[in-house]
Each structure stands twice: as structure tokens, then as C-alpha cells.
Amino acid sequence: MFELRRLRLLHELALRGTLSAVAEALSYSPSTISQQLAQLEREAGVPLLAPDGRRVRLTEHGAALAAHAARALDADEEIRGELDELQPGIAPVRIAVLQTAARTIVPAALSLLAERAPTLRVELAEVPPEEGLFELSARGFDLAIAEQYPGLTRAHRPDLVRHVLGADPMRLATRGPGGSLRDVADRPWVMEPAGTAAREWAVQQCRSAGFEPDVRYELADLGAHVSLIAAGHAVGLLPDLLWTGVTPPVTLTTLPGEPAREIFTASRRASAGRIGIRLAREAIADAFAA
Incomplete structure (x- = not known):
């Protein structure tokens, strides 16, 4: 099972385009982002990122997993919304x-x-x-x-x-x-x-x-x-x-x-x-x- 936190990093990369932009948006260091995405890649067992000049781009597998990440994040929000209705605060x-x-x-x-x-x-x-x-x-x-x-x-x-x-x-x-x-x-x-x-x-x-x-x-x-x-x-x-x-x-x-x-x-x-x-x-x- 993929960790939701790492899936969000891949989703953010798909949205923002660069590791530095993701790091700035989430207040992480670029090296931390790279390490977490490398771990996600090992968990997936397929290449998710490919070099593209001085940047990286999503592979076909990476794009597919990023789309899944968006759906997983949506599902997480929907569940949290239901819990909000059931608990005080x-x-x-x-x-x-x-x-x-x-x-x-x-x-x-x-x-x-x-x-x-x-x-x-x-x-x-x-x-x-x-x-x-x-x-x-x-x-x-x-x-x-x-x-x-x-x-x-x-x-x-x-x-x-x-x-x-x-x-x-x-x-x-x-x-x-x-x-x-x-x-x-x-x-x-x-x-x-x-x-x-x-x-x-x-x-x-x-x-x-x-x-x-x-x-x-x-x-x-x-x-x-x-x-x-x-x-x-x-x-x-x-x-x-x-x-x-x-x-x-x-x-x-x-x-x-x-x-x-x-x-x-x-x-x-x-x-x-x-x-x-x-x-x-x-x-x-x-x-x-x-």
C-alpha cells in the first residue's frame, strides 16, 4: 500500500512541474522531496521519474500513479468531511x-x-x-x-x-x-x-x-x-x-x-x-x- 504523504508529493510534482516548486510549496528541502519520491518509486517497482535536462519529468507510470494520488487525496478529504460531521469540534x-x-x-x-x-x-x-x-x-x-x-x-x-x-x-x-x-x-x-x-x-x-x-x-x-x-x-x-x-x-x-x-x-x-x-x-x- 502506498503512503498517502508520498502520493501527495507525486501529485504536487504533477501540478507544479519541478522539485524545487514542490519543496517551496510544502516547506520541505528538495533533497527530502527527492528521497521520498525515490522511496515511492521503490514501492511501485517501476520508474516514476525520468531526467529531463536539469529537471525531472513523470514517466508514463508516474503520470498514472499521480492520477491515482489525486483520487486518493480526494477520498481522504471526503472521509475527513464525514468524520467532521460525527465528532465535536x-x-x-x-x-x-x-x-x-x-x-x-x-x-x-x-x-x-x-x-x-x-x-x-x-x-x-x-x-x-x-x-x-x-x-x-x-x-x-x-x-x-x-x-x-x-x-x-x-x-x-x-x-x-x-x-x-x-x-x-x-x-x-x-x-x-x-x-x-x-x-x-x-x-x-x-x-x-x-x-x-x-x-x-x-x-x-x-x-x-x-x-x-x-x-x-x-x-x-x-x-x-x-x-x-x-x-x-x-x-x-x-x-x-x-x-x-x-x-x-x-x-x-x-x-x-x-x-x-x-x-x-x-x-x-x-x-x-x-x-x-x-x-x-x-x-x-x-x-x-x-
Whole structure:
């Protein structure tokens, strides 16, 4: 019988591609990862890894065992979920959150959980949705709050299940009188870093309006976006969720077609029914609705 811990290492290698990436994700040394995978290979009796330049790749046998590892890890989560229902106490829930959710949805959700499940330990990390969804699939998190933009649907991972929270309108943010995108075509822009869905969508809005934006400021912190725009140094596209409980210090203009990003939670299909994850997901949904 294969040890589940070693199977997870093989599963992680299939996901992340390199031994160093697996070691960093799981806080092991690369040599420890190599030793454990070598032991798994001896137990399997067939070669699981093959040299590939300075890296290693999964052999046909390795890929087959990695697929089995994913199923075994899912089964382990399902069993743990059933045990959660039968025994007192609730296992901790680790949640990956995007920045605007950390500012607005999460504090209200934690207040609800303090009333509904005071013994539930919730651990949070603010990470980009791209990273959060990957790490959720890799079991680094139990739940993720993510977003997707009109025309930029995120890939649906078969091991994850989504629950839509709702729509979050996107608007043009300027200092002083508002206008159309064309009216600010010659202004400096502040946008999120290249490679993010938010950046790709914002650039496409500008191109659809007939110009290439001068992205002079590239910042992940939306609070910094607001500061630059309010000071008159830039213009940008910002979500309404950012203004929960505060008065916007900038002028907001509705865009043609009233585009909105979709906010959703995601969890692994194998653990979605676990009591702690279910309670956290419900609290997040209620907080967003409020």
C-alpha cells in the first residue's frame, strides 16, 4: 500500500512541474522531496521519474500513479468531511482572498462566523485569484474568493466547484468631472500588474474605445490606485466593491453596457461539504449579499 504523504508529493510534482516548486510549496528541502519520491518509486517497482535536462519529468507510470494520488487525496478529504460531521469540534478553514474581498466581504463574514461558529478557526491569505485557485486545487487552501471579468472566464478545473456570490460593477474613476473612456485616452493610467485578468480586461476596454492606454503606474494595491486617481495623477477602472462603507474620493462614471465582474467562491469538490468550509462559504455569501 502506498503512503498517502508520498502520493501527495507525486501529485504536487504533477501540478507544479519541478522539485524545487514542490519543496517551496510544502516547506520541505528538495533533497527530502527527492528521497521520498525515490522511496515511492521503490514501492511501485517501476520508474516514476525520468531526467529531463536539469529537471525531472513523470514517466508514463508516474503520470498514472499521480492520477491515482489525486483520487486518493480526494477520498481522504471526503472521509475527513464525514468524520467532521460525527465528532465535536471543527477543523480550521484556510481561505485565499482577493484584495477587495479582504477589505469588504471578509470582515463582515468573520463577524457572522463569530456568532454562528465561535470555535471555527479561519486562516486568511491575500493572494491574486490566479494563484489562489491554483493553490486551492493543490490543497494549499480550503476555500478561495475569486473573480472573473466579462469575456475573460477563468478555466473550470474539474476538481473545483464554484458558488457565485454576485456581480460587482466596474466604473471609470477620475478626478473631477467624469467622461467617457475616449475623453481620458491621453491621460496616464494606473492598472494592476501585467498577467492578471484585471489588467487584461482593462486594456481591452481601452482598445475597444479606440486607443492604447498609457499604463504609467502598475500597482497591485487598489488603495494606491485610488490615491493616485484622487490626486489627479492617473485614471483607472475600479470595482464598486471597493467603496463598501466609504464615500468614493473620486468621480465614478458608468461604462457602456454597464460591465461587472463576477465574484465567486471555489472549493475542492471532495471537501466542499465539510462543515467548516460550508459554514465559511455561507457566511461569505451572506456578507456579500448584505
